[in-house]
Amino acid sequence: MKSIEVYVSGFFILVGGVIFWQAALLPYNSQYGPGPGLMPIWVSGLMIILSAVNLVIAFKNKGTQFADLIPQGTGLINLLACVGSFALFMLIVKYVGFTISSILMLFILFSRGYKWYWGLGMSIAVTAILFFVFSSILGVPLPVNEFGW
Template structure:
């Protein structure tokens, strides 16, 4: 009976986030972006010797953006409400997305240090290890990375960092 009236985890941070209005938060972020853009556009000359200066267009555009941001915020609070709980998936799904994002970040930091082949294999392994058996995940990660390396480095001459292969004299 207690659970029917007071949900067990009602006061948790996760529940608090789920109840937030996603549209409103996005609107506030967009408004902040538009205000910052407007402020920065004030530092660019509005006029030039020939008439319109480089600041004219950004200033009008930022003013219009602020106006649209305010309308969007009003609309998000009244007519088209997108709550976090209904718009975004659950914890497990968000964790899956976050894993990919994190793997990409790690790839970014590792690429120049260990080269494309190791960084790429690691990135793919992070995405494969929960979907395939360990050995298959490792093989697929390495194979796909090397195939991409061959296509882009050899066929298209894209200068991918190649720390690993350089050890072998390539």
């Protein structure tokens, strides 16, 4: 089993690689000296080298295993509820507006700790307050549906 560090190093080598490849397409020099490619080449190059060193070290050492990383049971469900409700909010906010998506997201999260009717009540209350504060007082143009909320 390889330590998780291997995957992390791999991730950074990948990021560095993509940037290096893109940066190589940019001119290194310009009319009056340095060009847009100067900094990215150096930064990504160094990043690849250092990550590679880290990768070699990671192969030698025994670190955290991948299996230890992902939580089990309730922990996993809680985590998925957080990320999932957030992602759901992102997906639907464009179509149904802030109010409904926010109530839905909060409902999922509150339901993890409270009875459903309490969860629903709190979701609606929090959404209503925040909508009022941000939209009316602070003048932030929140995404809304065709009814204006």
